Amino acid sequence: MDVKRRKFLKIAGLSAVAGLGVPSAFTNLLQGEALASSSGQGNPAEGHKPAGGHGGHGEESTGTQYGMVIDIKKFAEHQGLADRCINACHTEHNVPDFGNPKDEIKWIWTDDYAHGFTEHSQYKRNAGLNELPVLLTCNHCANPPCVRACPTQATFKNEVGVVVMDFHRCIGCRFCMAACPYGARSFNWRNPREKYANGNYKFYKNGVNPNYPTRMRGVVEKCNFCPERLAVGKLPACVEATGETKAMVFGNVNDPNSEIAKVLNSNFTIQRKPAAGTKPSVFYII
């Protein structure tokens, strides 16, 4: 009798623990990265945790979340500035130029307002707005669908809220490309390191930047907010290219004393596809 009773208590205890543990384990599973990034000075090794999370209108994380404000009026004032940003980025990161739209790889690019902000009203909109170039790039969402979709954690949110890629782990399934609501991801449809017989690269027209790796074919790539530059105290290449124009402001959006937080606080900004619940970290002043 006693033995049975002990066994029953053991099972009851275990089930209670399981009952308590399973839902919270499930929540952890879904919120893994949101929690990791809100822990602030997380150690870099934590970077490989899966992300995911709750809907777009929930609480804000309090850890570092790098973000960007793009002022499209300033880009209109400075002709050619957007192209200089794109060039700076693509040169910095050895983004290959295949010369055709089918194989195209781009980390940052321009489109017009109507196509950049498809879910904002275009009805009776100021006609001149579509003349301005709008810089589009990865939004480094606080709740990134691409990270949720990746089956190998090859793309993940790092400890400062940046969505980055591990080129060596990516299997090239392109689930992240289907998952991204912003079209921010590109795939290496062919070998970007291909060379001519004379040894020159075919697709790196301006040579290779030794400070950033080139990629192999068959992996996905995208904007990464220049972690290699942030690590040595520099701004991302595109932001640096805007110089003193203040057309782009970069920083930790969760730090109330940062420049970007002040800009966000004193301007009306919009984000791309806010209804997708991804909480984009790139903001626009229109």
Next chain:
Amino acid sequence: MLEKALVGNNKYWAWIFFLLGVISIGGLFYLYQYNYGLGATGMSRDVSWGIYIAQFTFMVGVAAGGVMLVLPYYIHDYKAFGKITILGEFMAIAAVAMCIMFITADLGQPMRIMNVILHPTPNSMLFWDMLVLNGYLFLNAICGWVILNAHNKGVPYPKWVKPFIYLSIPWAFSIHTVTAFLYCGLPGRHFWLTAILAPRFLASAFAAGPALLVLIAMLLKRVANFDAGEKAFQKLGTIITYAALANFFFLGLEFFVAYYSQLPGHMHTLDYLFWGHEEFDNLVLPMRFSLTIGLVATTMLLFPQIKKKEGMFALSCAMLFLSLWIDKGVGMVLGGFVPNPMGRITEYYPTVPEIGITLAVWAAGALILTILFKIAVTVAADDDH
């Protein structure tokens, strides 16, 4: 039992070598794709999944369709399916094998496929899809092979297979549900973002899978003297009809929601698929054709006097299968990428290597199916003597 697949008449061997030929040509195309990269296909930055993933999605449905035989036979003890159920299980094996081949053909870095297991990621639906597909392959291989082996020896199948049979039933639903989750959980793709996607997938699967089986069983009746029985054919016809009705009903619901709500995101892809969006209308003709022949075939199947005529029955099954193949194996996946997230349209044209590889995977599936069916048919014939 495998030796039974090594005995056959000239027609059998001609068919086997024909399939091997198609597989070899596709293999060469794959070698080219492997060396050049996926740029050898028609896929692009905007349409980042093409015919491989579309075929994969469709074949998951064919695999799941096998359950429409397993369920009545083993749960409801529906005796008329006694001979044909094994064919359903073997068809599922061939279809899942094709799914795995299509996924592999679609990977940019196929050598790294084990990363999915080395770095298991439960928040990714692809991880779960890998689990359920391999699990389903395993379940059908176990159930099909053990039961046929027992049959071959003239003994009742061992009791330990029962749990596997019962498990394979909900598992069949799971493979297509999880495959729908690959699509319907993505916030940026309105065409896929619908809670009815999984039921729609299942309905089309339960029509397409058995329709294909009916056609193959009719063929076996002619070439292999294997008669599944008129009762089994007619019951399959009923199953196909109701599944097809559910499928088109669900499709109608999508139309209502999109066009009554007038939400642009919901309308754009349907516009593109059925009417053309801006000046782009590559898929309009195939999609309208698919809808037309699908509805005609379903109507034909509703009439018992049509269903009872073998030729007409075969015709309606073939039309329905083709209709659902176009709808799911072409429009479903490509439509999700049009328009792209910026509202721009890129159309997709599969390349010759891509089509060659696709045909080779179909041939490989047909080869697996032929070998398995040959064994099943021979065992059944031995039985009759």
